[in-house]
Amino acid sequence: MKYLDEYRDATLAKKIAAEIHRVTTRPWTIMEICGGQTHAILRFGLDELLPRHISLIHGPGCPVCVTPLEIIEQALNIASREDVIFCSFGDMLRVPGCETDLLAVKARGGNVKIVYSPLDAVSIAEQNPNQEVVFFAVGFETTAPATAMAVLSASQKRLRNFSLLVSHVLVPPAMEALLSSPDCRVQGFLAAGHVCAVMGCEEYLPIANKYHVPIVVTGFEPLDILQGVLMCVKQLETGRAEVENQYARAVTQQGNQIAQRLLREIFCVVPRKWRGFGEIPRSGLGFREAYAPFDAGKKFNVAHNRVNEPAECQSGLILQGRLKPAGCPAFGNRCTPEHPLGALMVSSEGACAAYYRYRGHEENSFAKSS
Amino acid sequence: MAHGGGGKWMHQLLEEIFLPAFGSSLEEPHDSTVLEKLNGRPAFTTDSYVVRPIIFPGGDIGSMAVHGTVNDLAMSGARPLYLSAGFILEEGLPIATLRQIVQSMREAALRCGARIVTGDTKVVEKLHGDGMFISTSGIGVVEHPLVISPRSIRPGDAVLVSGDLGRHGMAIMSVREGLNFETTIESDSAPVWDMVSKLIAAGAEIHCLRDLTRGGLSSALNEIAGAAKARIVLQEDSIPVRDDVRAACEILGLDQLYVACEGRFVAFVAPENAPLALEIMRSHPSGIDAAQIGEVSENLRPVVVLKNTLGAKRILDMPSGEQLPRIC
Numbered sequence: 001m002k003y004l005d006e007y008r009d010a011t012l013a014k015k016i017a018a019e020i021h022r023v024t025t026r027p028w029t030i031m032e033i034c035g036g037q038t039h040a041i042l043r044f045g046l047d048e049l050l051p052r053h054i055s056l057i058h059g060p061g062c063p064v065c066v067t068p069l070e071i072i073e074q075a076l077n078i079a080s081r082e083d084v085i086f087c088s089f090g091d092m093l094r095v096p097g098c099e100t101d102l103l104a105v106k107a108r109g110g111n112v113k114i115v116y117s118p119l120d121a122v123s124i125a126e127q128n129p130n131q132e133v134v135f136f137a138v139g140f141e142t143t144a145p146a147t148a149m150a151v152l153s154a155s156q157k158r159l160r161n162f163s164l165l166v167s168h169v170l171v172p173p174a175m176e177a178l179l180s181s182p183d184c185r186v187q188g189f190l191a192a193g194h195v196c197a198v199m200g201c202e203e204y205l206p207i208a209n210k211y212h213v214p215i216v217v218t219g220f221e222p223l224d225i226l227q228g229v230l231m232c233v234k235q236l237e238t239g240r241a242e243v244e245n246q247y248a249r250a251v252t253q254q255g256n257q258i259a260q261r262l263l264r265e266i267f268c269v270v271p272r273k274w275r276g277f278g279e280i281p282r283s284g285l286g287f288r289e290a291y292a293p294f295d296a297g298k299k300f301n302v303a304h305n306r307v308n309e310p311a312e313c314q315s316g317l318i319l320q321g322r323l324k325p326a327g328c329p330a331f332g333n334r335c336t337p338e339h340p341l342g343a344l345m346v347s348s349e350g351a352c353a354a355y356y357r358y359r360g361h362e363e364n365s366f367a368k369s370s
Numbered sequence: 371m372a373h374g375g376g377g378k379w380m381h382q383l384l385e386e387i388f389l390p391a392f393g394s395s396l397e398e399p400h401d402s403t404v405l406e407k408l409n410g411r412p413a414f415t416t417d418s419y420v421v422r423p424i425i426f427p428g429g430d431i432g433s434m435a436v437h438g439t440v441n442d443l444a445m446s447g448a449r450p451l452y453l454s455a456g457f458i459l460e461e462g463l464p465i466a467t468l469r470q471i472v473q474s475m476r477e478a479a480l481r482c483g484a485r486i487v488t489g490d491t492k493v494v495e496k497l498h499g500d501g502m503f504i505s506t507s508g509i510g511v512v513e514h515p516l517v518i519s520p521r522s523i524r525p526g527d528a529v530l531v532s533g534d535l536g537r538h539g540m541a542i543m544s545v546r547e548g549l550n551f552e553t554t555i556e557s558d559s560a561p562v563w564d565m566v567s568k569l570i571a572a573g574a575e576i577h578c579l580r581d582l583t584r585g586g587l588s589s590a591l592n593e594i595a596g597a598a599k600a601r602i603v604l605q606e607d608s609i610p611v612r613d614d615v616r617a618a619c620e621i622l623g624l625d626q627l628y629v630a631c632e633g634r635f636v637a638f639v640a641p642e643n644a645p646l647a648l649e650i651m652r653s654h655p656s657g658i659d660a661a662q663i664g665e666v667s668e669n670l671r672p673v674v675v676l677k678n679t680l681g682a683k684r685i686l687d688m689p690s691g692e693q694l695p696r697i698c
Contacts, residue, residue: 001613004620010679045682063697090694116547116695139697337690348623348696360685
């Protein structure tokens, strides 16, 4: 298939892998930020093509995974109301709250709808003026512009029955949180290509300089990832710490400025709690005062709900790259996609889901060593 | 369609819609139908069909209810003979739609060489059904000595698929969710008995057959691997999936190997018969893309393994529930 098969070419992939072997002289630990990249690595077995002493560790870039339990609880609370049509992206539905998930709320008669775009939720609000329609807005800078567009559209249409439970988060503050931790193992980053398609590359420059860490903006196909690793290893081997752009077919230096303007119009930067990290300052997007009437947390008075993560789920360590999924004692036994302890096991971008799905849970004992 | 308790109105429905379509066997209305003696081992199966929308690109619930049951018989190597059809209709269903679907069932049964010999209709109140549900049962006859079952699978067996995968699931999803792609993906709903009968007639040593429905290839192979205690190794790039289906799956973040088909099956055949079986499949109009996708290897533990072009292996696991479209 065009624009896809070219980036999965086995001959080229092996060529790049050989080049990585050639330039690597020392062990390096590289973190891929995005869960989409983690899944591609495991799906295509890219880690098996790399030199043994290059270690890929999986970053916090799965929007479903980093959404804190208390926001999930707030969502479940709102979705259970009779007067609400609750709209969500598909992969939030299996994420466990304290006792239940959105799929179970739906099975009990809750009106939970899967949408493909926040604008679909705006249309649903228009078609159902006597119902409250709530969109569950999660995601990084990638999905935030579409959320902002929905808010703008609802505002222009003067919809009063539409609101959003917002848990948008930003990548650079999470990278800083990782890098400033005393036991940080990360020596280089593959930054998330789609996030940078919106935000551009420039906001990563201060991080590369301050922490002297190479950052390669990388795509999601096998050749993208291998090339990203190669660029990162070359920087590490030569002692450089620059921001480079592997994903130039989608990412420009400045990013999508229309989207950025829209984000600034609707949202301001706020502190946000992340699953596994706790609160990170200036790491999330919240409504500007002018758009506060669209805040479902306030509208349904759930914003004060506070809960803590379950102790057995090691998602914090995994999201910080300090533990690989198969190293978790609960992996594959007390925690499975059918009975997950945390979001990482059910999200299509979750690291635990990737290991469970592509590596199995008994056969690959090699996956147990982190 | 009105909700009723039987009587004249239901009689009229029978007279005007069901009898003309299903023909002679229903012409002497009686509580049951007495069938001819079978010339071989009888096979019996039943299934219920719920699909929204009931008419979709490439088929409808009626033809699907016939194909599904006929295909289940074919998977035991049984020639389909007789079908029953039970209808649950929702009040408000347009009579024209019912007529269209019944007609489609008639045509589908004729194409498969099966007769619908008994049936039942109930109407439920509005909002108590999804337009229409259909249950079909089927009786077929096994006229050859092959034991087509997971227990017949041997190490070395070739694993074949009878055509490209995933079209039914993506056709339904694109209509249901109002997704507009450049091309319309049509369901692959079709009867497979004709192809299976040709394989049997040619003397191919068939060990096991399984039709690919909900859960797609992955589900079917995991079930078989478990039942046969077999290790099935697939070569990813040999699995036939059309570009439009692949593209739609990529956009939605779905795995095409988990997407439903309604007219495709996997065949486990003795390795020396694989070329013959493939030739027969490919000479069939619905089997142009048939392919050998893998083989059964020496048994370590029951598992389905997928090898990709880069040489890496991964487990193809049983799906856990419906696939859900992802965020980004």
